[in-house]
Amino acid sequence: MSTQADLSRPAGGGHDADEEAVAIARKRASEGKKAEAKLGMMLCAPAALVMVAVMAYPIAYAFWLSLFRADLRTPDQNEFVGLSNYVTVLSSPIWWTAFGVTAFITVVSVILELVLGMLLAIVMHRTIIGRGLVRTSALVPYAIVTVVAAFSWRFAWSQDLGWLAGSSAPLTDRWSSIAIIILAEVWKTVPFMALLLMAGLALVPEDLHKAAAMDGGSAWQRFWMITVPLVMPSILVAVLFRTLDAFRVFDNIFVLTSGANETSSVSMVAYNNLIRGLNLGIGSTMSVLIFITIAIIAVVFTKLFGAAAPGSDEGGRR
Amino acid sequence: MAEIVLDNVVKRYPDGALAVDNFNLEIADGEFIILVGPSGCGKSTTLNMVAGLEDITQGELRIDGQVVNDKAPKDRDIAMVFQSYALYPHMTVGENMGFPLKLAKVDKSTIQKKVHEAAEMLELTQHLDRKPSNLSGGQRQRVAMGRAIVRQPKAFLMDEPLSNLDAKLRVQMRTQVSRIQKTLGTTTLYVTHDQTEAMTLGDRVVVMRGGIVQQIGSPQHLYDHPANLFVAGFIGSPSMNFVPGRLEGDGIVSALGEARLPDRIRQALERGNGSRDVILGVRPEDFEDARINGDKPGGRFSAPIDVVESMGSDLYAYFTLRGDVASSAELDDLAKDTGNDLHTDGTAMTARLDPTARIRQGDNVELWYNTDKLHIFDAESGRNLVGGDSQSAANAGTGR
Ligand SMILES: Nc1ncnc2c1ncn2[C@@H]1O[C@H](COP(=O)(O)OP(=O)(O)OP(=O)(O)O)[C@@H](O)[C@H]1O
Ligand SMILES: [Mg+2]
Numbered sequence: 001m002s003t004q005a006d007l008s009r010p011a012g013g014g015h016d017a018d019e020e021a022v023a024i025a026r027k028r029a030s031e032g033k034k035a036e037a038k039l040g041m042m043l044c045a046p047a048a049l050v051m052v053a054v055m056a057y058p059i060a061y062a063f064w065l066s067l068f069r070a071d072l073r074t075p076d077q078n079e080f081v082g083l084s085n086y087v088t089v090l091s092s093p094i095w096w097t098a099f100g101v102t103a104f105i106t107v108v109s110v111i112l113e114l115v116l117g118m119l120l121a122i123v124m125h126r127t128i129i130g131r132g133l134v135r136t137s138a139l140v141p142y143a144i145v146t147v148v149a150a151f152s153w154r155f156a157w158s159q160d161l162g163w164l165a166g167s168s169a170p171l172t173d174r175w176s177s178i179a180i181i182i183l184a185e186v187w188k189t190v191p192f193m194a195l196l197l198m199a200g201l202a203l204v205p206e207d208l209h210k211a212a213a214m215d216g217g218s219a220w221q222r223f224w225m226i227t228v229p230l231v232m233p234s235i236l237v238a239v240l241f242r243t244l245d246a247f248r249v250f251d252n253i254f255v256l257t258s259g260a261n262e263t264s265s266v267s268m269v270a271y272n273n274l275i276r277g278l279n280l281g282i283g284s285t286m287s288v289l290i291f292i293t294i295a296i297i298a299v300v301f302t303k304l305f306g307a308a309a310p311g312s313d314e315g316g317r318r
Numbered sequence: 319m320a321e322i323v324l325d326n327v328v329k330r331y332p333d334g335a336l337a338v339d340n341f342n343l344e345i346a347d348g349e350f351i352i353l354v355g356p357s358g359c360g361k362s363t364t365l366n367m368v369a370g371l372e373d374i375t376q377g378e379l380r381i382d383g384q385v386v387n388d389k390a391p392k393d394r395d396i397a398m399v400f401q402s403y404a405l406y407p408h409m410t411v412g413e414n415m416g417f418p419l420k421l422a423k424v425d426k427s428t429i430q431k432k433v434h435e436a437a438e439m440l441e442l443t444q445h446l447d448r449k450p451s452n453l454s455g456g457q458r459q460r461v462a463m464g465r466a467i468v469r470q471p472k473a474f475l476m477d478e479p480l481s482n483l484d485a486k487l488r489v490q491m492r493t494q495v496s497r498i499q500k501t502l503g504t505t506t507l508y509v510t511h512d513q514t515e516a517m518t519l520g521d522r523v524v525v526m527r528g529g530i531v532q533q534i535g536s537p538q539h540l541y542d543h544p545a546n547l548f549v550a551g552f553i554g555s556p557s558m559n560f561v562p563g564r565l566e567g568d569g570i571v572s573a574l575g576e577a578r579l580p581d582r583i584r585q586a587l588e589r590g591n592g593s594r595d596v597i598l599g600v601r602p603e604d605f606e607d608a609r610i611n612g613d614k615p616g617g618r619f620s621a622p623i624d625v626v627e628s629m630g631s632d633l634y635a636y637f638t639l640r641g642d643v644a645s646s647a648e649l650d651d652l653a654k655d656t657g658n659d660l661h662t663d664g665t666a667m668t669a670r671l672d673p674t675a676r677i678r679q680g681d682n683v684e685l686w687y688n689t690d691k692l693h694i695f696d697a698e699s700g701r702n703l704v705g706g707d708s709q710s711a712a713n714a715g716t717g718r
Contacts, residue, residue: 210371211404213391214475215418215465225417229408 059291065284072278085285094269095286102265105178106246109185113242114235116186117193124194125201142191150255153184157256174261181263184252189245193238200234201227233305240301244294266290320382320472320505321347322368327377329363329529337363339529341377345473348503350496352520354510354552356655360529361509365475368507370394381472392421397466399476403458405450411461412437412446418469436464439498456487460494467498473505481511488512492519513555517541525549527651547700548648550599550693556634556668557652560644561598562697570694572598573639573665577617577689586704587694596703597644599693602634605669607677608684620684621667626677633671635683638664648700 066086069079089095120138127134141149156162157180159169170176204227212222228235250267257263259272270290274283322345329338338360345351353361366372368379370391378385386394397418405414413420415436416429424432437443440460450458459479466474479495480488496519499506510516516523517537525532525540525548533545537553544550550558563572568584570577579587608618627634643665669685677683694703 205402205404207400207402207404208406210369210391211398211400211465212406212417213371214369214396214398216392216421216469218392221421226406 062284062287062291065280066288068281070280070284072280081281085281086289089282089285089289094264095266095289097262098264098266098269101178101263102247102249102267105182105185105249105265106243109182109189109246110239110242112182112186113190113193114239116190117197117238118235120190120194121197121201125198138194139191141188142195144188146188146251147255149188150184150252153180153252154256171257172261174263177257177261177263181249181252181256184256185246185249188252189242193242196238196241197231197234200231203234204230236301236305240298243297243301247294247297248290266293321345322473322505322507323378323380324364324368325378325380327364327367327379328375329360329367329372330375337529338367341531343524343531343534345505345507348505350499350506350508350519350521352508352510352516352523353526354513354516354523355526355532356552356651357511359526361526362477363529364526365398365477365507365509368473369396369398369475395472397469397471397474399462399466399474399479401478401481403450403462403482405458405461405465407450410447410449411442411453411464414450414461415442415446415464415468418465422469432468433464436468439467439501440464440494455483456491459483459491463495463498467502470502471504473507474499476506476508478509478511480515495519513553517553523553525552527648543702544599544693545702546648547597547599547646547695547702548652550695550702551649551652552655554601556602556670557656558599558601558693559665559667559669560649560695561600561639561665561667562642562644563596563598563694565594565596565694570596570598570692573619573641574598574600574617574687575619577687578615579692580615580690583689583692583694583704593696593698595697597646597695597697597700599695600687601691601693602668602670604688604691605635605671606686606688607671607675608686610672610675611686614686614688616689617687618684619687620682622682623677623679626679628673631673633673633675633677635669635671635675635677635685637667637669639667640664644697646697646700 067080067082069077069081069085071077124131124135124138154162154171156164157170159165159172160167170180208226208230209222212226217225248267249265250271253259253263253265253268254271259265259268264272266286267290270283270286273279273286277283322343324341324343327338327341328336330336341364343351353364355361363372367374370386370389370393374387379387381394381396406417409417412433416433419429419432433446434443437446440463442457442460442464445453445457445461450461453461459482462479466476476495480491483491492515495508499519508515508519510519520537522534523537523540524534527548533540533549535543540549540553544553544558547560551560561572561574563570563574565587568578570579621637621639623635623637625636627636641664671677692704695701696703
């Protein structure tokens with residue numbers, strides 16, 4: 001080994017020796033690090049393999065399929081068509097209508113969830129009496145299976161049958177249907193939002209609220225100038241989770257309207273093509289497009305995280 | 319700047335805990351008041367009531383003659399410095415200090431001017447653009463002070479502001495706090511655990527125990543005339559030595575031998591007509607090597623010296639007295655607070671002697687003590703039977 005050689009050299013120029021010692025120390029350290037990294041890789045490998053098997057492979061396969069004309073009704077006519085499936089989908093009004101509906105549902109429901117979730121989080125955070133009961137009951141909607149909840153909403157809004165509908169039939173009209181879909185989504189996920197936000201609220205020291213009160217802040221000012229900036233990382237995580245979820249909205253729409261009156265989301269359209277229509281090529285193309293959209297959303301949010309971590313000194317030390 | 323009056327203030331927490339009972343205090347404009355007492359005695363609670371962070375259960379809080387019991391903190395115009403500093407982590411030092419002014423809708427250029435003035439006073443000018451997380455403990459503490467100073471409030475409240483600093487920094491900051499308060503002349507209510515801070519900073523000191531005010535007075539007054547055993551034991555470091563004793567005729571009998579009491583003390587005792595069982599209190603500096611003090615009037619006894627510590631200017635001698643240990647609830651409380659609640663047989667004593675005393679460890683030495691400076695407490699109630707004043711008397715004077 002080279003260390004042997006180094007040691008055998010005369011300890012002549014002290015300065016030189018110093019530098020060499022540093023170099024050796026560095027090398028040793030990096031060797032240790034390397035071994036550690038190797039062990040780390042090996043420990044991660046099984047999990048990574050499973051991930052590849054259940055995620056990377058289907059994604060890659062979907063992408064592969066999206067480059068073919070592949071229709072299960074005519075399995076003999078499979079043919080490589082390049083990106084022409086993408087051209088077909090991206091120039092189809094059905095896709096863009098669904099995309100618009102999905103985006104609308106996503107934006108509106110996430111905003112509502114954030115506002116209501118924050119309110120609920122503050123209530124749960126501040127309650128002193130019956131705290132456990134308040135928290136448990138707030139979480140009930142989240143514990144109910146989405147499809148079951150969706151059926152309840154459907155009955156509730158059925159003409160002459162439902163307790164909410166009366167003689168109207170809101171699920172037969174486009175905008176009222178979308179409103180009900182949003183309602184069902186919001187009702188179900190506000191507790192989840194609140195839970196994430198409450199974890200953030202718990203991280204804001206009580207002394208900061210007191211200090212802000214002493215500094216002359218009203219409750220409203222304290223919320224906007226102290227709480228919100230400090231909870232921002234939690235808000236971003238919660239909003240990211242919900243945005244990704246909401247963009248893939250499926251079960252509520254499937255149960256409530258089945259996509260009637262142009263209320264399909266992109267997932268519904270992809271499902272209709274892929275499973276109902278057996279058109280693997282077009283369906284896979286849509287899936288890939290949904291995947292890409294979601295990836296873009298995720299990247300944008302993660303960029304925002306970096307800027308939102310409170311207490312970080314971007315300027316660095318001087 | 320303001321005058322603050324606490325009139326029979328009571329705090330009972332919702333869970334039933336009585337944290338502060340019948341607190342009476344008149345703080346004059348510009349006065350520096352220290353609240354001391356063992357942990358859990360209600361110091362922070364009192365401070366928070368003045369701040370408006372805790373409701374007042376009973377009694378009245380007046381600032382400049384106006385009852386403010388129901389005013390929100392933001393309407394009281396009082397600044398507070400927290401033990402944790404409570405700096406806003408997402409704001410720079412400058413933004414932290416300017417925050418109260420920003421809330422008060424002061425225009426930007428004025429904010430900047432005031433923040434710079436305060437930063438200069440606290441030597442923070444080169445740190446104004448940094449975040450609190452990148453500052454040292456001492457710097458953070460100064461930012462917290464700065465945030466309190468910039469808005470020129472009616473009063474400062476400080477809850478153990480220096481207790482998170484190391485010993486050396488604490489001494490430094492202590493003088494700085496004192497200087498700032500003198501310069502600005504702002505009424506200040508300061509909570510501390512540290513009795514050096516209590517003795518050196520305040521115009522007057524309020525000693526609390528279990529939510530009840532024990533005594534209010536200037537530091538020297540509390541030192542010379544403690545109202546009861548608790549104050550006597552709490553104020554002073556090393557603390558006063560306590561020995562049980564009995565009054566007999568013109569003198570007193572205790573483990574410190576028999577001594578004749580000076581006329582002043584005797585007269586006071588007659589007026590007080592307390593019981594004959596008492597507890598003697600002797601400050602460490604009131605002991606002396608008997609060989610040095612020769613024939614001066616006072617008591618004499620001999621004791622084997624356990625440990626001798628020479629501090630240059632003083633010589634500390636530690637010894638143990640056999641026999642009964644002075645016991646009372648107040649002394650037990652004190653022992654708990656200092657962590658000295660191990661019961662050994664005999665009373666551990668500390669004497670601060672002249673450095674010329676030639677005393678060695680293990681010697682059996684004859685010690686003299688000054689009977690003129692003797693404190694005599696009622697064994698049962700703990701009340702000072704000689705020099706201590708009653709609480710109401712201390713309340714009346716503002717000490718300025
Ligand atoms: N929120 C609360 N609810 C119930 N009891 C409380 C509450 N806060 C404090 N107490 C009680 O009130 C008493 C006084 O507490 P306080 O915090 O004022 O003590 P302190 O003198 O500041 O002590 P320390 O020196 O340890 O800070 C304590 O016995 C404490 O247990
Ligand atoms: Mg406290």
